[in-house]
Amino acid sequence: MPATFHRWDDIPAEPMSPTITRQFLTGTHTMLARIVLKQGAHVPLHHHPNEQIAYILAGRLKFVLHEPSSNGPATPREVTLGPGEILCIPPSVPHEAFALEDTIDLDIFTPPRQDWIDGDDAYLRR
Numbered sequence: 001m002p003a004t005f006h007r008w009d010d011i012p013a014e015p016m017s018p019t020i021t022r023q024f025l026t027g028t029h030t031m032l033a034r035i036v037l038k039q040g041a042h043v044p045l046h047h048h049p050n051e052q053i054a055y056i057l058a059g060r061l062k063f064v065l066h067e068p069s070s071n072g073p074a075t076p077r078e079v080t081l082g083p084g085e086i087l088c089i090p091p092s093v094p095h096e097a098f099a100l101e102d103t104i105d106l107d108i109f110t111p112p113r114q115d116w117i118d119g120d121d122a123y124l125r126r
Helices: 114-118
Strands: 014-017 020-026 031-037 042-046 051-058 061-069 072-081 086-089 095-099 103-110
Touching (some): 061 086, 072 086
Antiparallel strands (some): 014 020, 020 031, 031 103, 061 072
16 A cells, blocks of 8 residues: 555544534554644543544643543543643543643544544534
8 A cells, every 4th residue: 555645734624513623534554633622622521442642732631531440440530731742542441631722632543433434423523
């Protein structure tokens, strides 16, 4: 398979809600998404079988992770990311996100999010 070249300007921005838009492209084993969130945007609690790496280009995004605990139920843990900061979220960990400022987030998923490809991502569409 040959290498491909893309520009964000050529990928349509898909409005997911009044405060969230996304663009994504898919490779053979990986997906790259550019998510633009207005201050106050909320990505509802969800989980997926994909590993996710979130990298903030601009703004601040607070993640709430509901990670399993070795001694009982999951306890929410907050992680706030700013420009240049990265969060690795293991597969199947429930999480949500809150935009503390206007934010541009790059997310890498492996394998690609089939629910996004199929448009079966109602949790994000409001």
